[in-house]
Amino acid sequence: MEEPREGLGGRLVGPVRSVWAKHDRDTEGWLPLWRHMADSAAVAGLLWDNWLPENVRALIAKALPGGARDARLLCVWLAAVHDIGKATPAFACQVDQLADRMRAEGLEMKTRRQFGEDRRIAPHGLAGQVLLGEWLEERHGWTARQSGQFAVVPGGHHGVPPEHGQLNDVYDRPHLLRTPGPSGKLWRRVQEELLDACSEEYRVGARLCAWRAVVLPQPMQVLLTAVVIVADWIASNPDLFPYFPQETRGGEERVAAAWRGLRLPSPWWAEEPVGDAQELFASRFDLPPGAKVRPVQEAAVRLAREMPVPGLMIIEAPMGEGKTEAALAVAEIFAARSGAGGVFFALPTMATGNAMFPRLLDWLDRLPAQEGARRSVLLAHSKAALNDEFADLLRAGRQTIAAVDVDAEAERWRPSDERRSAPAELIAHAWLRGRKKAMLSSFVAGTVDQLLFAGLKSRHLALRHLAVAGKVVVIDEAHAYDTYMSVYLDRVLSWLGAYRVPVVVLSATLPAARRRQLAQAYAGAGGDAAGFDSVDQSVTYPLLTTVTPGQAPVVEGPGASSRGGEVRLERLDDGQMVLADRLAVELDGGGCALVVRNTVRRVLETARVLRERFGDEAVTVAHSCFIDVDRAAKDADLLERFGPPEKADGRRPVGPHIVVASQVAEQSLDVDFDLLVTDLCPVDLMLQRMGRLHRHWRGEGQAERPARLRTARCLVTGVDWRGEVPAPVRGSVAVYGAYALLRSAAVLLPHLDGPKRPVRLPDDISPLVQGAYADAPVGPEEWSGAMAAARERHERHRADQAGRAEVFRLDAVGRPGRPLIGWIAAGAGDADDTRAGRAQVRDSKESLEVVVVQRRADGSLATVPWLGGGRGGLELPQDRPPAPAAARAAAGCGLRLPIQFSHAEVMDRAIAELEELYVPAWQVKDSHWLAGQLILALDADCQTRLAGFSLRYSETDGLEVTGD
Structure with a gap:
């Protein structure tokens, strides 16, 4: 008709x-x-x-x-x-x-x-x-x-x-x-x-x-x-807008019915919070009784209100100073003042994204109620559907996009019983799912890759820009991004500045030059003003920097809270037996030690030796080569046993107990240890590791800690200290480069030699970081030759990173009136949250991700047996799609294979071998959890061979690779 x-x-x-x-x-x-x-x-x-x-x-x-x-x-x-x-x-x-x-x-x-x-x-x-x-x-x-x-x-x-x-x-x-x-x-x-x-x-x-x-x-x-x-x-969706000749309605009826069927959540309409910082934090966060806002938090709220218009705020403060809460408070003020309709919290890893998501939901729960408001939320990374909190929202927000009968009343949306209650409905909206639309959700916690994709020439880039343009953007752990990622981040910041997007950048501390780069990138054409000299000349710490495009930046040092203390540094010769002997002395009266290694191989080697000395029950392993469910369980276990006293009361080991971990212990885990042993690493990361040492007060004067461990001490190892120039172990050099390690050692020398002045936190954080990352020479004269050679290699590597990043990086904002013709010419195609997609904005080789299952003696497949909640040992039939519960359980056992499998020839061989276990019945639409996945089948002893390597997996130690 x-x-x-x-x-x-x-x-x-x-x-x-x-x-x-x-x-x-x-x-x-x-x-x-x-x-x-x-x-x-x-x-x-x-x-x-x-x-x-x-x-x-x-x-x-x-x-x-x-x-x-x-x-x-x-x-x-x-x-x-x-x-x-x-x-x-x-x-x-x-x-x-x-x-x-x-x-x-x-x-x-x-x-x-x-x-x-x-x-x-x-x-x-x-x-x-x-x-x-x-x-x-x-x-x-x-x-x-x-x-x-x-x-x-x-x-x-x-x-x-x-x-x-x-x-x-x-x-x-x-x-x-x-x-x-x-x-x-x-x-x-x-x-x-x-x-x-x-x-x-x-x-x-x-x-x-x-x-x-x-x-x-x-x-x-x-x-x-x-x-x-x-x-x-939306208008092309035939469920919402039916085709002729079936369509019989007039235009207004047709559109009204479609809009009711779609039911897109409206944007957030933030209202400027009233009251001072103490009242704001008390109403938005779970403050302990009698707790006072910290100076950094109070200053951040005040500056957010004083800025002429919302712009960029960089918050540098010690670990544990409440930067996340400060960022959310500032985001609320910025949103109210700018009209932003949501918040995007960008984090360095999936694990940190998962940890942030419930905190974001809790904050949303505490925002003032808006009648009838429905807020779309998203956990933005490739394995978000395996996150239980997000999965609950997906189920609760499930809706079929279909045309609504124009003569019928619009269906009333009711939350399911299993969904969290909130003043305003929190939903993961069906239409907003998918890699190209998901970021349009109002509230997002996800990996920083999702933000960096806005600087990558890729299809439908305009949608990513719309997604970030309508939000306040929070960038966490800004110090964690290397030159390659920073090339993209700076370009994204320049576009965010052009969109007038409010941005909050968080870091324990930034090198002064990097702070200025971020500020000038956001300021755009105004970023070369002489007023920016103050941004990289300030030595105050903590430090707040605000940038309003077209105006000189404001730099303020609000002072630190009373938290902090002193950490005494000592050299420790490298060697597993040396470490074991020292820990036997240090933990003689009990206590909990954290040993941080720079490579997974060193983690496993260390754990093996320490178990022989202290017993299996006294050693816990944590690193990145665990299947997803085990990695999440590890994080939860560490928080449960070593977290704040009020949360881990009664569960903390009396000791001795040793956690041997890789870099996963550096960030986003509120854990507290009596003693720290760490491989030498860049000084900003060293300080992050120190943030896990005596993080919380345990009795007056730390009286609840073993007597020997009431003074915070950090033993620095992973180095041959005997030569004229310290020689870090090969694995550390491969990860960080010799130049960063030598400069770290150089600025730490006053704390390692002579009177051994302790590191004072937070007072020494900024001087150490600025000294390590400045251009001025550091270290003894006899180091100069090695330092110069290392610097040359470092500069070549940075130039190579920057050059490769430029290939697909979006151009700077063009002059007004210039059409977007050729805007993403010679681009990267589609940018998606796959390992290959993330490799476009990170300087990392594409690595293999597999789903780990177990092959039984009779040849059948099943989920690995130790999974809790009745998910272990579930049958995975090969002649039909597995049951949904079994398929989801198996998908939760994703594992990224280590660097050995990223080399081209090894990767090709590994893929060919993995594809031998191809199950056609799992590739159908109804089996989306496993469709397209590479399956790694372990034998009954949780071992297998792949591309010439021997692989062994355990719930306690994760993946161990030996062989070629």
Whole structure:
């Protein structure tokens, strides 16, 4: 049934109504182009009114003479005309019966076969950009430069703005846009009728003259493109917008029903919190009775309120000073003042993302209730569905996207009993799932890769920019990102500054030069002002730095809390037996020690020796080569036994007990030990490790610790100290490089030699870090030759990292008015949260991830036997998909194979061997947990061979690799 003559369709008669936009080969249903244009425009208007955050709307409005009114008109109009390129022979010929319908109306065209491959030169997005540009220039007197900045939005609505060469190819082949001869005039008339009708229906005709003088900044072009993409995707969903001839409703009813069926959560409308910092923190966080906000937290709240407009805030403070809580408090103030509609908390690893997610939910629970508010939340990493808290939200928020009967009442959404209660509903919205849409959720905790992808030339990059542009962005552990990642981070910060996105950067401390780089990247063109000298000249610690684009930064040292203390450093010769002997002395009266090694191999070697000396029950191992469920259990166990006294009361070992860990112990674990032994590492990481030493008070004067261990001590090993220049062990050099290790040793010498002055926390944190990362020489004169050689290698490596990162890095923000043509030319394709995808923004070789299962004696497969909750030993049949519970349990046993398997030849051989266990029954849609996964089957003794290596796995020690 045809649409009643109303709205856009009511303005059109004749051949134009035969032009098609959508077709379903299964049902033979179809959708006229005018109907899809009207649907898209209506959705864009609803997105503008009900979904886009206020700061995004304000940014678009700022560039237009009519402000917010013009911005909405432009957004709706661009959504309406985005598919005008479908009114071309190159597109219309694709479905014979629909092309015949158009031919019957006089719109002649070649068949698809007659066009051949030539047709692909004019995909409908590219054709749409050409047609819209022509219309603006020929009918309204615009120049090509003026039209390009608007027409590029339809041109890029399939994720990739066109390049100049592609546009020239279309200009050279006009037959792809209009059939030559008399029929070409009818094609032109149809195209102009559609564009004229959209201009009239969406009331932009009278504004085109004013818009002709507009200089549209590139960030606004990106945001408009992203909104059009979202509107197009929603309007293209046949469950929401059914095809003809089944559709019988008018336009308004059709759109209203679709919007009820979609039920997108609205953005967060933050209100400026009242009261002082103490009142704010007491209402948002679980403060112990009588606890006072710390100076850093109080200063961060005050500065956030004093900034002329929200911008960048860098918070540098010691471990345990409450930087996370400060960031969330500042985010709330920034959101209220800027109109941001959510928060993205970017963390260095999946493990830290998992740890942050429940804290984010708890904070959301405590925000002021907003009647009827539904807040979309996301845990953003590749294994988020295995996180129990996020999985609960997925189940509770599950909804089928389907058209709603217009005559029926809208279904009332009710939370399930298993979902957490909250003043406002927290949901993982069904439509927002998937790698390209998920980041559009309002509240996100995830890996920093998701943020770095915004600086990577990749398809649908505009959607990632829309996702971050509407939020306050928090970047945690900023010191943890190497040169390669920093190249992307700095470029992303420059775009965030252009979008006026509020950003909070957290770090225990930053090298002064790096602090300035971050500040100048965000400030953009204003970042070279002399006022930025204060950013890298301050020696105060803790330190807060704020940047408002166009103004000089503000630097303030709020002072530290009374927390802290002294740590005495000692050298310890390397050697497993040396370590065992020393620990036997130190732990003679009990106590808990943490031994941090720089490689997994050293962790396992150390644990083996210590177990022989102290017994199996006295040694715990923690490193990155555990299956996912075991790694999560390890973190939980460490927190339970070695966490804060109020949380681990009664469960802390009396001792002696030793935890042997890799770098997983450095961050995001609130654990506390009596003694620390650590391999030499870069000094900022050394300080992070020290943050696990005497982290909490245990009785007056630490009286609850063994008498020998009441003074905090750190034994530095992993080095041959006997030579003229210290020689770190090979594994440490491979991980960190000799230069960083030597400079770390050099700045620590005053604490290791002579009077052995203790490291005072937090007073010595900044001097140590600045000394290690400055350009000035450090260390004894006799080190100078080794230091110079190490520096040369270090600089070559950094230059290599920066050069390789530049290959796919997004260009800087272009001058205002420059169209986004070629914006992501020579890009990386799709950016996704796979190991290969993450390798694009991290300087790491692509590594293999496997799912670990066990092969029984009879050849059958099962989940590994030690999994708790009844998940161990579940059958994994090979002739059919496993039961959902078994498949999810198996998927939770993901394991990243170590560096040995990242070398090209070894990786190829390993993949070939792993693919021998290919189970076709697991590749179906209903078995999504295991589809496409590489399966590593262990024998009954949890051992196997792979690519010439022997692999052994245990619940206590994780993966051990020996062999070639």
